[in-house]
Amino acid sequence: MPVAQLTLEIRIEHAQSLKDRRQVVRSLKDQLRQGFNISVAEMDEAVTWQSATVGVVAISRSREYLHGLVEEVERASRRILNEHGAELTDAFWDYVES
Template sequence: MPVAQLTLELRIEYAHSLKDRRQVVRSLKDQLRQGFNISVAELDEAVTWQSATIGIAAISHSRDYLQGQMAEVEKAASRIVRDLGAEVADAWWDFLEI
């Protein structure tokens, strides 16, 4: 059964505190969970205020479905963080077979 994993590297230029960073990360995670049937987690520690790494995972019987879903999640994440004053600096995804 295929599992898709998507990793997003965020750049949060306006963040001047950990609170600013958390607001972007929490909002992104909540909106993605509400809009898609996926798991979302922050992958890094809050080392810098201006960056964050988000991990997303989904499972399905169809690899094609997951490929389409990850493309939609990536587009939605870019839109969400742009509305929050941040940007997706890098994104990559891969499949695992379990």
């Protein structure tokens, strides 16, 4: 069964504290979970306030469905981050067959 993994690299230029960073990351995670049937987690430690890495994972019987879902999640992430004054600097995804 195919599993899709999407990694989102985020830049939060306006973040002046860990609290600012957390607010953007938490909002992104919550909105993605509510809008899609996916798992979302922060993948790095809060080393800098201006950057974050978020991982998204989905599983389905259909690889085509996962491809469309990953593209939709990436678009939604860009929109959500832009609304919070942040940007998606990089996104890459991969499939794993189990």
